[in-house]
Amino acid sequence: DAGVIQSPRHEVTEMGQEVTLRCKPISGHNSLFWYRQTMMRGLELLIYFNNNVPIDDSGMPEDRFSAKMPNASFSTLKIQPSEPRDSAVYFCASTGTGEGYGYTFGSGTRLTVV
Amino acid sequence: AQRVTQPEKLLSVFKGAPVELKCNYSYSGSPELFWYVQYSRQRLQLLLRHISRESIKGFTADLNKGETSFHLKKPFAQEEDSAMYYCALSGLSGGYQKVTFGTGTKLQVIP
Numbered sequence: 191d192a193g194v195i196q197s198p199r200h201e202v203t204e205m206g207q208e209v210t211l212r213c214k215p216i217s218g219h220n221s222l223f224w225y226r227q228t229m230m231r232g233l234e235l236l237i238y239f240n241n242n243v244p245i246d247d248s249g250m251p252e253d254r255f256s257a258k259m260p261n262a263s264f265s266t267l268k269i270q271p272s273e274p275r276d277s278a279v280y281f282c283a284s285t286g287t288g289e290g291y292g293y294t295f296g297s298g299t300r301l302t303v304v
Numbered sequence: 305a306q307r308v309t310q311p312e313k314l315l316s317v318f319k320g321a322p323v324e325l326k327c328n329y330s331y332s333g334s335p336e337l338f339w340y341v342q343y344s345r346q347r348l349q350l351l352l353r354h355i356s357r358e359s360i361k362g363f364t365a366d367l368n369k370g371e372t373s374f375h376l377k378k379p380f381a382q383e384e385d386s387a388m389y390y391c392a393l394s395g396l397s398g399g400y401q402k403v404t405f406g407t408g409t410k411l412q413v414i415p
Contacts, residue, residue: 221401232407233348233390240400281348285401292338292394293403295348 196282196296203303208270211299214263215284223293224257224267225281233281239265272303306331306395310406317381318414325376325409327365327391336394337374339365340405343387351376351389361385381413 195214203209215222223238237247239259247257254273259265269276279300283293307330317323329335339351352360354367354374365376374391391406 223403233405235405238400238402245398245400246402283348285403292336292340292350292353292392293348294350297347 194296201301206271209272211267213265213282219284219286221285223283227279274303277302306404308393308406310409312409314410316412323378323381327374329393331395338392340390341387383413386413
C-alpha cells in the first residue's frame, strides 16, 4: 500500500484565491482526519469522517473552510477565500475502526498564502 | 471528554543523557495510547503504542493508569532523536473512535 497520499505537496497562492487540498486514504480505512499544523498552535484537528460521513467539524476555523468525502478513497479540504493566516501544513490521516494502531499520516501539504 | 497534556514544549538534553518526555491524559474509559514522532519537515510517524509494549529506537513508554501517564523514555539520547514528539490517545467519542493529540514536545539533543 502506498500509504495516505496527499496532493499537492506544496501550494503557494495569493490571498483571496481558492485552494483545494486532496487526500487519498489507505484502502480499507474507514476514518479520515484533516489536521492543520502551525508553529503557534501545534496540531489541530479540523474535521473527521467516518464511512464518508462528517462526524465532527468543530475544529474547522471558519466558514471559509469546507471538507468533503464523496467516496471512501478521496477527500478534499477547500479554503475559499484563502488568507495569509491560513498558511500551515495540512495533514490528512486515516485509520480503520478498532485497529488500535493509531493513524497513518500523509506527507502533508505545505500551504503558503501571500 | 478526552485530553492529552504534554507540559514541555521544548526539552534539551546532551547526547548520551537520559530522556523523559512527559505525557498525561484524561479519559473516562480504557485508553489506547501512542507516541508519534515528526522529524524535521516530515510526516508524523507512529513511534510506539502501549498495547504492544515494544521498544522502538531505544524508546519505551509505560502506561501508568494510577497516574494517568504515558511518559516516553530513552536511557541514552542520540543526535538523531532530535524531533517533535506527540503523545496521542485513542478513545470513543460520540460512538466513534477518535484520536486526540497533545501539543507536542520538541526534543533537542545537543552534541
